[in-house]
Amino acid sequence: MPFSQGSDSTRTDARWGDLERLRAQGGLYDAVIEEIDGRRIRIGDSWLADFASCNYLGFDLDPEIMDSIAAQVSRWGTHPSWSRLLGNPRIYIDIEDRLTELLGAPDTLVLPTITHIHSSVITLLAGQGHVLVDAQAHKTIYDGCSIARGNGATLHRFRANDVEHLEDQLRVLPAGSSRLVCIDGVNSMTGNLPDLSAMARVCREYDALLYVDDAHGFGIVGERGPGETSPYGLRGNSIVQHLGETYDNIVLVGGFSKSYSSLLAFLALPTWLKNHLKVAAPPYLYSGPSPTASLATVMAGFDVNESRGDQIRADLYRKTMKVLDHVHALGLETPNTSNLPIIEIPLEDGRDIEDVARFLLSHGIYVTVAAYPLVAKDQVGFRIQVTAANTDEELDQLNATLTELAERFEVRRKAA
Ligand SMILES: Cc1ncc(COP(=O)(O)O)c(C=O)c1O
Numbered sequence: 001m002p003f004s005q006g007s008d009s010t011r012t013d014a015r016w017g018d019l020e021r022l023r024a025q026g027g028l029y030d031a032v033i034e035e036i037d038g039r040r041i042r043i044g045d046s047w048l049a050d051f052a053s054c055n056y057l058g059f060d061l062d063p064e065i066m067d068s069i070a071a072q073v074s075r076w077g078t079h080p081s082w083s084r085l086l087g088n089p090r091i092y093i094d095i096e097d098r099l100t101e102l103l104g105a106p107d108t109l110v111l112p113t114i115t116h117i118h119s120s121v122i123t124l125l126a127g128q129g130h131v132l133v134d135a136q137a138h139k140t141i142y143d144g145c146s147i148a149r150g151n152g153a154t155l156h157r158f159r160a161n162d163v164e165h166l167e168d169q170l171r172v173l174p175a176g177s178s179r180l181v182c183i184d185g186v187n188s189m190t191g192n193l194p195d196l197s198a199m200a201r202v203c204r205e206y207d208a209l210l211y212v213d214d215a216h217g218f219g220i221v222g223e224r225g226p227g228e229t230s231p232y233g234l235r236g237n238s239i240v241q242h243l244g245e246t247y248d249n250i251v252l253v254g255g256f257s258k259s260y261s262s263l264l265a266f267l268a269l270p271t272w273l274k275n276h277l278k279v280a281a282p283p284y285l286y287s288g289p290s291p292t293a294s295l296a297t298v299m300a301g302f303d304v305n306e307s308r309g310d311q312i313r314a315d316l317y318r319k320t321m322k323v324l325d326h327v328h329a330l331g332l333e334t335p336n337t338s339n340l341p342i343i344e345i346p347l348e349d350g351r352d353i354e355d356v357a358r359f360l361l362s363h364g365i366y367v368t369v370a371a372y373p374l375v376a377k378d379q380v381g382f383r384i385q386v387t388a389a390n391t392d393e394e395l396d397q398l399n400a401t402l403t404e405l406a407e408r409f410e411v412r413r414k415a416a
Contacts, residue, residue, distance in 0.1 A: 015373050028357045028369050039389045041366060048366040049394035051384045056220055056341055057236075057312050058389030059301050060261035068300035069293045076292045084111070085278065085285045091295045095264075098302045102237050104223075105247050105268035109277055112290050114215055114255045114265040116283035118144030121267065122182065124280055125209060125251070126153035129178030132169055132208070134194070136160040141182050141213055153180075163198040170206040179206065185214025185239040185252075186221065189375060189383065190335035191342030193217070196243050203249050210250045214239045219259020219305070220313065220340060229310045230317035231339065236309055240268070260301040262294040316341055316388040319395055323386055326399040333412035341386035344370065345402075348410035350380030356409055357382065363401040381411075 023029045027043070034042045038061060041050045059065050072091065080089050092110065099108045111117050122131065122144035131153050133145050149155045158165040166181065173179060181203050183194050196212065203210040221242040222235040233242050236259065240252050252268040267277070278284050304312075320341040327334055327343060336343050347353060350372065357369045360382065368383040375381075384398065405411065 018372055019374065022354065022369070022371060027361060028354070038391065039387060039394060043366075046361070046364065048361065048364050049390070049397055050366045051386065051390070051394075051398060052366050052368045053387055053389075054216070054258035054385055055261045055389065056259045056316060056385070056387050057261075057305075057309070058387055059259065059297070059304065061389050062304060064304055065261070065297050065300040069296045072296035072299075073292050076295075078293070079291045080289055082289070083284070083286050084289055089292075089295070091292075091299060095295065095298055095302075096266075098299070099266055100268075102235065102302065102305075103252070103268050104237065104241055105252065107271040107274050108266050108268050109274045109284075110264055110266045110290075111281070111283045112263060112265065112287055113257065114213060114253055115140045115143075116287060117253055117265055117267060117281075118213070119147055120144075120281045120283055121251075121253075121277065122180065122211065123148040123151050123153070124277065125211065126151075126180045127178055128152040129180065130154050130156060130173050132156045132158055132166060132179065132181045134158060134160055134183040136187065136189075137182055137184050138188055138213055138215070141184070145182060148180075161194050163195055163202055166199065167202045167206070170202065170208055173206075179203075179208035180211055181208050182211045183213070185212050185254075186217035186338070186340060186342070188216050188342065189344050189370065189379065190338075191216075191340040191344070192335065192338045193221070193239060193243070196239060196245055200245055200248075200250060208249070211253065212239065212250060213253045215253075215255045215258060216340075216342060217242070218254035218256075220316070222313075229314035232313045232317055234310055236305060236313060238268075256294070256298050256301070260298055262290070262297040262301065264290045264294050264298050312388045316386065319388065319390060319392075320386045322392075322395050323384060323398060326402060328414075330402060330406045331413050332402070332406060333414050343384040343386070344379075344381055345384070346379055346381035346412050348412050350377055352409055353380050353382075356405065359405060359408065360401060363397075363404070365398055365401050 031043045039050045040047050076089050096108045118140045126148040131145050131148050135157050145155055156169050218238040219236040220232055222233040222237040223241040224233045228234050255265040256262040334343055353371050370381050370383050
């Protein structure tokens with residue numbers, strides 16, 4: 001069979017069959033978005049309210065942030081194509097200084113994406129030792145762990161957010177072996193937070209390093225304190241601060257590609273480790289860096305976060321609760337217990353996903369369709385992401401559509 005007609009592995013791997021069928025039919029995946037108007041998007045002739053965006057703070061549409069790009073491009077050109085090892089435009093150092101202060105971390109290192117970070121740093125931290133990964137950790141963490149295993153580490157899996165199971169596994173590891181524990185911060189499907197303090201306590205007790213991916217929490221959750229405008233806390237400085245933890249034995253990973261609407265990601269880490277990664281992590285040595293526009297919007301994002309971030313988070317919380325209260329009133333099941341703006345609605349029968357998704361589209365609602373194998377078969381459903389840029393009118397449209405959907409389809413009901 002010639003390669004032009006698909007290789008053996010692409011033709012015979014049934015895992016991708018469902019997704020490929022949905023992709024090929026069009027509409028639900030791989031959409032071509034012709035134009036946007038605020039948080040409305042046009043696909044073909046249909047204008048849809050977008051609840052699939054992860055631009056939680058609406059920074060992608062903020063005029064102050066949009067206007068920041070031209071000055072940096074005229075200073076640095078469109079793209080600094082040195083790898084970071086070869087050369088760092090000054091703005092990198094400014095971003096890391098600003099981020100270190102915001103996170104209250106010992107130090108920070110930025111690289112283009114979280115995927116780059118997981119695929120390189122997990123291996124370097126694991127060495128020939130043991131990696132223990134949460135069963136529901138994000139796919140990109142798993143991929144990083146697989147690379148670590150390929151380089152000699154031993155991989156273990158513990159039940160999702162189960163501290164006792166983690167402790168059982170750590171207890172029996174050979175004395176003196178290195179241990180790395182990988183978990184999500186705010187979970188990308190449930191919207192919930194892990195029991196970080198308990199995990200950190202166990203890791204410290206067994207001399208393990210806790211590696212946390214807070215892609216979705218950074219920008220939303222932050223330190224608690226007087227004057228906070230919502231239960232999300234202040235400053236959006238991520239899960240470690242939000243839960244009043246320290247960075248002892250914790251490496252925090254986060255990204256700007258969600259709340260800050262920019263292509264950049266970071267590690268919060270001790271300075272010795274930062275210096276080591278500067279010579280050992282391939283994305284620092286070889287990868288093309290983030291475009292200047294993204295470096296500019298990160299810097300401007302810090303300014304907006306400082307001046308208006310807490311009001312924006314208050315608005316995001318209000319909008320999220322408008323949807324969540326409605327979901328609860330309809331008696332629909334959602335794993336979300338955190339009140340963060342990630343609201344998954346699982347279906348009773350995952351085979352309905354296509355009909356449900358088409359129903360939502362026909363009512364002008366665009367969501368993340370969580371089909372197999374993007375999620376496990378028993379978790380098939382759809383995920384609503386609320387952003388501060390969604391209007392109340394769009395939220396009303398979403399809620400009215402959910403009311404109708406609950407009458408028409410078998411969605412999981414909350415136990416009475
Ligand atoms: C938890 C989590 N980690 C990592 C990623 C990937 O991030 P990046 O685009 O920066 O590689 C995502 C994106 O969806 C995510 O949800």
